[in-house]
Amino acid sequence: xxxxxxxxxxxxxxxxxxxxxxxxxxxxxxxxxxxxxxxxxxxxxxxxxxxxxxxxxxxxxxxxxxxxxxxxxxxxxxxxxxxxxxxxxxxxxxxxxxxxxxxxxxxxxxxxxxxxxxxxxxxxxxxxxxxxxxxxxxxxxxxxxxxxxxxxxxxxxxxxxxxxxxxxxxxxxxxxxxxxxxxxxxxxxxxxxxxxxxxxxxxxxxxxxxxxxxxxxxxxxxxxxxxxxxxxxxxxxxxxxxxxxxxxxxxxxxxxxxxxxxxxxxxxxxxxxxxxxxxxxxxxxxxxxxxxxxxxxxxxxxxxxxxxxxxxxxxxxxxxxxxxxxxxxxxxxxxxxxxxxxxxxxxxxxxxxxxxx
DNA sequence: AGGTTAAGCGCG
DNA sequence: AAAGCGCGCTTAACCT
Numbered sequence: 001x002x003x004x005x006x007x008x009x010x011x012x013x014x015x016x017x018x019x020x021x022x023x024x025x026x027x028x029x030x031x032x033x034x035x036x037x038x039x040x041x042x043x044x045x046x047x048x049x050x051x052x053x054x055x056x057x058x059x060x061x062x063x064x065x066x067x068x069x070x071x072x073x074x075x076x077x078x079x080x081x082x083x084x085x086x087x088x089x090x091x092x093x094x095x096x097x098x099x100x101x102x103x104x105x106x107x108x109x110x111x112x113x114x115x116x117x118x119x120x121x122x123x124x125x126x127x128x129x130x131x132x133x134x135x136x137x138x139x140x141x142x143x144x145x146x147x148x149x150x151x152x153x154x155x156x157x158x159x160x161x162x163x164x165x166x167x168x169x170x171x172x173x174x175x176x177x178x179x180x181x182x183x184x185x186x187x188x189x190x191x192x193x194x195x196x197x198x199x200x201x202x203x204x205x206x207x208x209x210x211x212x213x214x215x216x217x218x219x220x221x222x223x224x225x226x227x228x229x230x231x232x233x234x235x236x237x238x239x240x241x242x243x244x245x246x247x248x249x250x251x252x253x254x255x256x257x258x259x260x261x262x263x264x265x266x267x268x269x270x271x272x273x274x275x276x277x278x279x280x281x282x283x284x285x286x287x288x289x290x291x292x293x294x295x296x297x298x299x300x301x302x303x304x305x306x307x308x309x310x311x312x313x314x315x316x317x318x319x320x321x322x323x324x325x326x327x328x329x330x331x332x333x334x335x336x337x338x339x340x341x342x343x344x345x346x347x348x349x350x351x352x353x354x355x356x357x
Numbered sequence: 358a359g360g361t362t363a364a365g366c367g368c369g
Numbered sequence: 370a371a372a373g374c375g376c377g378c379t380t381a382a383c384c385t
Binding site: 012031033035037038039040060061068097100104105106107109110111115134138139229278281309310311312317322331 | 366
């Protein structure tokens, strides 16, 4: 119930009316349906010139945490077990990932300090710890494997900081000379490549001109010609065959790659570039889950595999079994396939999921 | 009353 | 015309 003078902060339409009609704030961008957007990016921009957007952003962040996690998760605790039990869907995500629902435990907050307090609520019983093991840079490693690019393969073979190495190549400085800004830009480029990002996308993401963004991308492809080749070959193959596939042969069909409108086709091209990497990562962690479960059962220890979050496995481990699990878990994860670059898994231990991360 | 869509945002 | 992949969940608005 809203009292007089209050308004509903959760409604984009009402925000739009107040911000853009009453207060006459500039419309930064529009939603697909043509309404003025009030999303986070827009509010960040408006916050440079007006006080209200910042307050709204804080409210949005906190109400998201409350409505989705703090209010909901306690209600979903199973009375018999005293735990929350998610469901994993095995045939939903087109790339071969699992998805998680009721509740979704694959989007528990981690990026903000307030959000991490929710992660702290995931605890082990007395005498046990939470153990988390996640693949390091898995999709970039797969890109190195599929493309066979010499520089990228060397980065991983040498155990380098891959974003720093990329910055060093793009900006023509030695790795130790790479600035924080240069590394940040290189990281955006590395991730952007996995998603098929264009010069336009890179420019708007890091706040530079399209021409400057194009120069960075050109420079990247100059230094990593194998990656440029992969991008082109993947587009060609997708158009010729109508599908792309993971390293293990699971296919993603792309009916719109040759037909449809320009935007749909371009969307299909980005999906074609991303799917072999995202999908191969999904294949690898599925192999890991099988290997880990087989090991747990064969070795007759009490540790249990309790969650999967795309590139991460979470186990509940009695303290006595910690040394063994710490050692064996990453070995199993890294040993499920021999790619052209090493696989690396990082292990953490804690009293709760946040500590283990 | 109940279902669907749009917008937004949490994660990898 | 759009511009970065893949998901699930919440709220408000809209529809039957």
